[in-house]
Amino acid sequence: MLYKIVRAPKIFFLIALALAGILVVFQPTASVQAAAPARLTTVQSDASRVILELEFSGYTAREVKVGNATYTALTISGLAPSGETGKPQLPLKGAMIGIPPGAQPSLKILADDAQTVTLANPPLPVPTDQVQYLPNDPFPVPSGRAYIADATTYAANQFYPAEAARVISTGTWRSQGYATIEIRPLQYNPATRQLIMHRRLRVEVSFGASASRVATSAVNEGAFESVFQKTLVNYAAAQSFRTARTPARFAMNAQAYTTGDWYKVAINRDGIYQITCAQLASAGIDTASLDLNTLKLFKNGNEIAITTTGQCNAGGLVEFFGQAATTRYTTTNIYWLTFGGGAGKRMSARDGSGSGTIPASFTATAHVERDYTYSAGFPMIEGADRWFWGSLPNAQTRDYTFDLANLAATTVNATMQYRVVGINTGNHRTQVYLNGNLLEDATWYGKAERVGTLTFPQAYLIAGTNTIRLAENMAGSTLFVNNFDVSYLSAFTAVTDTLRFRDATSGTRQYQVAGFGNASGLVFDITDPANVARITGATTTSAGATYTLQFADATSGTREYLTLASAQRQSPVSITRDTLSDLKNANNGADYIVIAYGGFIPNIQPLASYRASQGLRVRVVDAQDVYDEFSDGLMDAQAIRDFLAYTYTNWQAPAPTYVVLVGDGNFDFKNNFGNSDPNYIPPYLRLVDLWLGETATDNRLVAFNADNNLPNMAIGRLPANNPAEVDAMVAKILNYEQNPPTGDWRSKITMIADNADAAGDFPGYSNLIADDPYYLPAPNTPNRLYYGQASYTTAAAMKSAIIGCINTGSLIVNYVGHGFTTYWGGEQFFVxxxxxxxxxxxxxxxxxxxxYVGFFQHPTNPSLGELSVRAADKGMIASWSSAGLGLASGQDYLDRGFFEGVMQQGITQIGPATVYGKTFLFTTTGGAYRDSLDVFTLFGDPATRLPGTTTAPTATPTATATNTPTATATATNTPTATATATNTPTATRTPTAIATATNTPTATATATNTPTATATHTPTATATRTSTATATNTPTATRTPTAIATATNTPTATRTPTAIATATSATATPTRVGNQPPANNLIRISLPMVVK
Known part of the structure; x- marks a missing residue:
């Protein structure tokens, strides 16, 4: 196999745009009106409603040229941009409100201080982000970002959005019912070019007549209480709206395996297994006192039939039919052995002597598959097989070989089923040959799986090596080849003294199986693997050098038989005693759960002990115990999710808040590549990335609610591959909290950005945070390292600056730009x-x-995100990064949310800050970018506390329910100095410590910061909007904000502008912040097309 990293220069996108005749130019930002951060205040909250008020003093405008079209980018400090593709990108504020059971929330506007201005140029549309798939590359690459204005919206004579405020969604998050709302303080009419500014908007969200008015005992959410406190605008009242957890019984009818003596019997092939007393003794069983009659064997909680012969003092044996596992994780299966008490379940026996109709043949199927190539995105079906033989590009052929024996002489047709996947849109033309015979010449369409079923004369098959040839003959087409199933009539002849077959004919049948090497033939009916029957009375007769086994059976429906010589009974891979666990005991409880690979448990104990000393209930769990109780002993990431869901619903309240996974993992669970790293804690691979497809999502391990993918616990991973790496990460965490270095590094924020290119204005995204005192209030200071600017015009200079800033100390290192698994920037200025x-x-x-910086699941190449955290005595305390692709615009919400949580909401722990960031995205985007919630992975301990905060991370309060209205009757613009955790939500969303936001705007305020540049228009602010209810603060003044439109160089490319002139898809620039820089840096997994 070969991993090939292909790098293309970043200029690729600029060339693409030049060829398309389109240039995107962002002019310098200019304040059109005073831009103090917008502020959302909770005015009143009780059991029936919430009243909120959003207030802002002005917006910021920036001229943007897209080709020959000119737009205005509008932003408001403290607010996020909207994300509906093609629609005007206008600021919005989202909020989450706790609601009682049965609530049907509705929203109305109580007061509206509105003003209308006229824009010279329409608002910039939300960009359309695109990716493409290249032949032979299982990972997608960016194909561009296009500013394609929605023609209907931009031509309409009506305001967009239609409502200044609305309810977006309702759902449940842990015990809390919630509603999300959005407030849109700017509305734009494309036909009149009028912009309504709702400077102060007061809204009421009513819960409806069906909402419960009965206060319940507040559910104690433990350490997660702080997340609700910072997220819900009516936190205090919402405590009494919660619904207590309903204990859930785990679906699998699993044996408890919690008392008595249990031994795990591992097998890896289908067949009859024999266990000797010597093997039992080697496993630690006292065979001298063992009564084999009491032996019992279980699978998936159900006892299966076995056979025992004699006792251990007289050469006793145990026999059972075992099946290999067929999961994506392993072929090794586990059976559970115990003894004592009454007699165990035994195989039945029936007489096989006699006669009947003798069939001449049976239908056999040869499965032909080799797993050489992994593809995350094909097909885009959850749970689909993602391992392929390899690719088949246009104008090429591939041969796939397999061996057959014992073909029956027949005129009946055979069949072949083949599975391929098209990885490009458009037509495919696929030709299928068998041993030189053309079976199909098919034209089909699209990025889809094709399952072709072909019929052909069995004479096309030969005894020995057969060759299937595929040819792809459509220009531009590429396929991934999965597998083949060839069904044919086989003679009843044993291969290596074994034959397994099925018969669907009812009646009494007599089977004659030739080809055995001796007369020790055994027969089993394995139709029901849990109730295998032994067929006795079979006879063997000599046929020259071989023997023929003969038996009869009365059949009804399809029966399956296994015949074999006694020497073909197999031995288990291992028999080991199980260390009992009790994870399903409802008396368990924890705030902080560690799930660790067994060999790492001693190394994680110092961190667990430290967390316990802080007052957290800590439980360290061996990952194997999770598999034992939730997936019958087999490694399976789903078992981890099932366990965590079980702890949430069944363990003692409060439910867990923090989860730490201790161990690295990768997608090559079965080591198909031959040199993959072990899986210590496997990644949970789900189809959550809209472009990449399947990727690792630790978030889904803790997202339990059906109506959203919000995390119910703060989860982090310590991606260790050996005990020393665990020691290193634990030491860093303990030193970070217990002995942090002194100095001003705690207020230094390093803001790193890739250079602006066709993929996006990365410095602009970074500056949205760095320039805004809402996100970086004093004394925090940003240190900007922007590639291509100032002294950072080479990769070497940029690298030196980044390393220097990290070495001198920063609280946060924030990077926005292109990225791949192992580096930042197309120039690889940090690797x-x-x-x-x-x-x-x-x-x-x-x-x-x-x-991709958090793409930790690669089998051999660790990501920058994980390496930076597990480095000993250096590097990062934590990394929050993507395990997939994503849109720059969506990731910007996560970034803003993290900074808002830390800088404004007073969140002091890394895990809750990431949860807040995800909640910010969830509440602000109206359903967009939800994939970002799943693909962002935290490497580190989620309970890690930022330096300078001393409160223990436990938050297990006795929550007191109250329905008392909290009201600050009127909202002000004076920020509170601290964010105190009380049950009275006094402006819970009020900024903390923003020294500049002290002004109280009045209705007569005039625009400030009039630009000195040439203004292209002066809006007339005469129209007002009055409130629909209690019309307070109706403005009487004529505000005269002067918009700015700084002149820019007109691109030389000739392109006829239209009223909505936008970049076409040909101009595409990727909207994800940094997949591999433009067309660069894919992982190519290509392996030789050979049959092992």
Missing amino acids: ANDVSGLANNAYPIMLSLSC
Whole structure:
């Protein structure tokens, strides 16, 4: 196999745009009106409603040229941009409200201080982000970002959005019912070019007549209480709206395996297994006192039939039919052996002597498959097989060989079923040959799986090696080849003294199986694997050098038989005693759960002990115990999710808040590549990435509610591959909290950005945070390292600056731009190998708003995100980065949310800050970018506390329910100095410590910051909007904001502008922040097309 990294220069996108005749130019930002951060205040909250007020002092405008079209980018400090593709991108504020059971929330506007201005140019549309798949590459690459305005919206004589505020969704998050709302303080009419500014908008959200008015005992959410406190705008009242957990019984009818003596019997092939007393003794069983009659064997909680012969003092044996596992994780299966008590379940026996109709043949199927290539995105079906033989590009052929024996002489047709996947849109033309005979010449369409079923004369098959040839003959087409199933009539002849067959004919049948090497033939009816029957009375007769086994059976429906010589009975791979666990005991409880690979448990104990000393209920769990109780002993990431869901619903309240996974993992569970790293804690692979397809999502391990993918626990991973790496990460965490270095590094924020290109204005995204005191209030200071600007015009200079900032100390290192698994930027100005050269003892939090930097599931190439965290005595304390692709615009919400949580909401722990970031995205985007919730992975301990905060991370309060209205009757613009955790939500969303936001705007305020540049228009602010209810603060003034439209160089490419002139799809620039820079840096997994 070969991993090939292909790098293309970033200029690729600029060339693509030049060829398309389109240029996107962002002019410098200019404030059109005073831009103090917008502020959302909870005015009143009780059991029936919530009243909120959004207030802002002005917006910021920026001229943007797209080709020959000119747009205005509008932003408001403290608000996020809208994300509906093609529609005007306008600021919005989202909020989450706790609602009582049965609520049907509705929203109305109580007061509206509105003003209308006229824009010279329409608002910039939300960009359309595109990716493409290249032949032979299982990972997609960016194909561009297009500013394609929605023609209907931009031509309409009506305001967009239609409502200034609305309810977006309702659902349940842990015990809390919620509603999300959005407030849109700017509305635009494309026909009149009028922009309504709702400077102060007061809204009421009523819960409806069906909402429960009965206060319940507040559910104690433990340490997760702080997340609700910072997220719900009516936190205090909402405590009494919660619904207690309903204990859930785990679906699998699993044996408890919690008392008595249990032994795990591992097997890896289908067949009859024999266990000797010597093997039982080697496993630690006292065979001298063992009564074989009491032996019992279980699978998936159900006892299966076995056979025992004699006792151990007289050569006793145990026999059973075992089946290999067929999961994506393993072929090794586990059977559970115990003894004592009454007699166990035994195989039945029936007489096989006699005569009947003798069949001449049976239908056999040869499965032909080799797993050489992994594809995350094909097909886009959850749970689909993603391992392929390889690719089949256009104008090429591939041969696939397999061996057959014992073909029956027949004129009946055979069949072949083949599975391929098209990885490109458009037509495919696929030709299928068998041993030189053309079976099919098919034209078909699209990125889809094709399952072809072909019929042909069995004479096309030969005894020995057969060859299937596929040819792809459509220009531009590429296929992934999965497998083949060839069904044919086989003679009853044993191969290596074994024959397994089925017969669907009812009646008394006599079977004659030739080809055995001796007369020791055994027969089993394996139709029901849990109730295997032994067929006795079979006879063997000599037929020259071989023997023929003969038996009869009365059949009804399809029966399956296994015949074999006694020497073909197999021995288990291993028999080991199980260390009992009791994870399903409802008396268990924890705030902080560690799930660790067994060999790492001693190394994680110091961290677990430290968390316990802080008052958390801590439970360290061996991952194998999770598999034993939730997947019958087999490694399976679903078992981890099932376990965590079980702890949430069944363990003692409060439910767990923190989860730490201790161990690395990768997608090559079966080591198909031959050199993959072990799986210590396997990734949970789900189809959550809209472009990549399947990727690792630790988030889904803790997202239990059916109506959303919000995390119910704060989860992080310590991606260790050996005990020393666990020791290193634990030491860093303990030093970070217990002995942080002194100095001003705690207020330094390193803002790193890739250079702006056709893929996006990465410095612009970074500046949305760096320039805004809402996100970076004093004394925090940003240190900007923007590639292509100032002194950072080469990769070497950029690398030196990044390493220097990390070494001198930063609280947060925030990167926005192109990225791949092992580096930042197409120029690779910071790479995984640079981590080993760091010399810092102040460990920053790394936020990587890019693609693939958190792609930890690669089998051999560790990601930058994980390497930076597990580096000993250097690097990062935590990394929050993507395990897939994503849109820059969506990742921006996560970034803003993290900073808002830490800088404004007073969140002091890394895990809750990431949860807040995800909640910010969830509440702000109206359903967009939900994939970002799933693909972002936290490497580190979620309970890690930021330096300078001393409160223990436990938050297990006795929540007191109250329905008392909390009201600050009127909202002000004076920020509160602290965010105190009380049960009275006094402006819970009020900024904390923003010294500049002290002004109280009045209705007569005039625009400030009039630009000195040439203004292209002066809006007339005469129209007002009055409230629909209690019309307070109706403005009487004529505000005269002067918009700015700085002149820019007109692109030389000739393109006829239209009223909505937008970049076409040909101009595409990727909207994800940094998948592999443009067309660069894919993982190519290509392996030789050979049959092992």
